[in-house]
Structures are given as C-alpha cells and as structure tokens.
Amino acid sequence: MDEPMSDLHFHAMALMFRFRDFIKPRRKILEEVKIEPGFRILDYGCGPGGYVPAAAELAGSSGKVYALDIHPQAIEMVKDLAFKKNLKNVETILSDCDTGLPASSLDLVLFYDTYHALSEPDKILKELHRILKPGGTLSFSDRHLEEKEIVKKLTEGGLFQLKEKGKWTYSFEKI
Template identity: 40%
Template sequence: MTDNKKLKPQTDFAFKLMTWLYRAYDRIHNTKQDLKKIPLEEVTTVVDYGCGPGRYTLPVAKLVGIKGKVFAVDIHPLAIKTIKEKAAQESLTNIEAILVDSYDTGIQDSSVDLVLLIDTLPLIKDYNQLFQEIHRILKQKGYIFIEHGRTKLSRTREIVERTGLFYVIECKGHQVLAVSKAKR
C-alpha cells in the first residue's frame, strides 16, 4: 500500500513555461511518430500519468476511440483545467482528468491496459510509490511506456527493474517499454 503524503505541484509559472516549451518542441518534433512506438493495438484503457498540458492525452484518446478511455492524471490544477478545456474543444468524451495530491490515482485495481510516463521521471520523488501504484492499476501483463526525458536510459531501466514489478521488454532511443509481472 502506498504512503499518501501530499505532493506539491510546480508553480503556475513553471507549468505555463513547460507548456510553452512543449509547444515549441512539438513544432520540430513529431509526437505522432512517438505514438507509433506505443503498443496501442489492443489497448482500450490508458493512463497518461503526469499528463501536463495533454500532448499525448488527446492524440491517444483519438486513437483508442469512443470504446476506449484515457485517464489524464496530474498533480497540477492547471494541467487538469487544460485537459478538460482541450477535450471539450475537440468533443472528446473518453477522457477523464484526475487531479491527485499523492501517487494514488483512485483508479480501480487491474483496470488499465497501458500507462504512459512521458518526461515524468525527473519530477518523481518516490519511484517505489509511483511504480506500486502503476502496478496496482495495470491489468495482468499491462504495459508501461516511459519516455525518460532528462533521465538517462540506463537509469530509467534500472529504476523500473529495481521495483521487481515489471519486465523490461524494450529499451530503444529515449523509450522504455515494460510489462507488469504477476500480481501477488
């Protein structure tokens, strides 16, 4: 069980700056290419953990379609507000935005096919709590896709493997793909 200490979000200014930087980055980087690397073929329920301004949330919601569901989870109120506004603008009804103040998402046990951790690891204070929560919500043999951002690929792999909860099945470029081990 996770210790639910309250976590502090970054400042509003830092969130707005991050959003602006992502917009600039996305002008030269094709996010849709990254989506091709994510195993979405048989996925219906996705969690974008640390969703930020929704760079991946919205495209994934379109890919899983109306039969799918995307949970956009973040600690920052502006992230949740941004996701809700963008989803409404694009008439996406399969997104549920969840504001958290701990690693606990409140999502039902073993109900998720895939968790995305896109450029989130550098902001995490307690990897064990994070990965315990991800393992709890993932279905048996559910996937976790990590875009490690500023964390070295070897360090990302080490973090995931050290939990003992996942098998790393691929490390390539800036991404790590892992599958959940059996639940106890």
C-alpha cells in the same frame, strides 16, 4: 508527496511543450507504443495534455484515456483541450499518486518525463503496477536519465520487466 510547480513555471513549460509538439508530434511517439482501439490508458503526469489527443484517437471511442496531474492548471488545460477537440473518451484526475482507478483495469500507462522529479518514485511505481492489467505496459521515457539508470530503477523492485526499447520509449511489462 510532491507539490505542484508554480503557475508561472507551469505556463512556461506548457508553452515550450506546444512548440515541441509542433516540431515533433506526439502521435509519432505513441505509434511506437502500439495502442489499440479499446485500450484503457493513463497518462501519468499529463501536463498540458500533449499526448492526450493522439492517445484518445488511437484508443478510439471504445477506449478511455485518463489524464492525471498534480497541477490544477494541467487538469484545466486537458479539460479544455478535450472539450475543444470533442474527445469524449478523456477523463482527468487531479492527484499526486493515488489514481482512484480499479486494480488491473488499464492496458497502458504513459509515464513520460516525470520520474526524475518525483520524491517517492517507488510509491508511484507500485500504484501504476496496481492499476495495470497482468501483462499491461508501462511506456517510459525520461530525458533526464540514462538508459542503464532507467532499466535499473524500473526493474529493481520486481514489478516490471523490460519488454522492448524503442526509438523514443521503453516498454516495461507488468510482472
């Protein structure tokens, strides 16, 4: 599978994301996804956790946010963020593919700016399909791909169908 980026590269990316999140808060993007209290969510490729606080707040105390990343520094940053913000409904997963989550257990997967960097994206899509509930949503964005490419890559395997195109994300439904 994939290897984590260097620590230096990761910290540079994290710094850039902090600036990005200050300019355009992640909550605005997540409001488009229609997260409801009680939702069980996976942030796949969570990085330093830019979406985690907003997702945890929107899911509420009855919900759960799993933050998965291949980079140990990402996991440590998310743990620290959850501790500092007292986010009791956040759990981290250090992995490149296998989530360890039960089948059909999640309402939503956030899959943002990660797809283009994966060596085996179909393997990841199968895992995300496995853990989503029937009718669950895969919220997708990747600024490195064109719209036609996004729709083709996510629907050609017969696992997902395009449900809605928003201003910032594409919502795919588990078939």
